[in-house]
Amino acid sequence: MTMTRDDPGARTLVRDLAAHTGERVVLRGWVHQRRDLGGIGFLHLRDRSGMIQCVFEGAVLPLHESAVEVEGTVRENDRAPGGIEVHGSRLDVINLAIAPPPIEIAKEGQQANPETLLEYRHVSVRGLRSQATLKVQAELV
Numbered sequence: 305m306t307m308t309r310d311d312p313g314a315r316t317l318v319r320d321l322a323a324h325t326g327e328r329v330v331l332r333g334w335v336h337q338r339r340d341l342g343g344i345g346f347l348h349l350r351d352r353s354g355m356i357q358c359v360f361e362g363a364v365l366p367l368h369e370s371a372v373e374v375e376g377t378v379r380e381n382d383r384a385p386g387g388i389e390v391h392g393s394r395l396d397v398i399n400l401a402i403a404p405p406p407i408e409i410a411k412e413g414q415q416a417n418p419e420t421l422l423e424y425r426h427v428s429v430r431g432l433r434s435q436a437t438l439k440v441q442a443e444l445v
Contacts, residue, residue, distance in 0.1 A: 315373075319353035321388055324378045331356070331374045331390065332398070338365040347392075348385075349374060357389040371399040 316329040333351035340346075345360040349372065358374050366372060376392035 317353040318349070318351050318356045321356060321378050321390070325380055325388065326378065328375065328377055328393075329390065331358075331376075333372065335366055335368050335370045335372060335401075338368065340365065347372075347374075347395075349390075354386075356386065357384045358392045358395075359389055360392045360395060363392070363395055365395075366397050367401040368404055370397055370401040372397055 314330050315332050316324060318331065318333070321329065331349055331351065333349045335347055336350040336355055337348040338345065343362055345363050345365045347358045347360065347365050349356050349358050358376060373394075373396040374390060374392050375394040376390040378388055378390055380387060381389050
């Protein structure tokens, strides 16, 4: 089966990765955080269901909030957040962020002033804490 961006069934959601340990998967989402440690790049990919650490060797990682597609193998790693990570073999940038977001989503504990949060509400709700609050609220309604 050939996997393409047009085939929504071709991707795996982050919440389902534990069931695919040792398998090759395709993920789509946004760059939440990135680090480069001596030629090894760590990318935290966020989709609607959660977040996963992806590891790349020698890759140039895109800016935060860039939309990406990652193909790789799911592996267990006790040091990775959640105990699993994806060792990436392919990283496609679907839409490159040209500037960092006005609010640092990865650092939700360091809040901006209320005016900035309201002005950029569409960005501030991308954080995990904000998403959790909205999910609870949606269940109660």
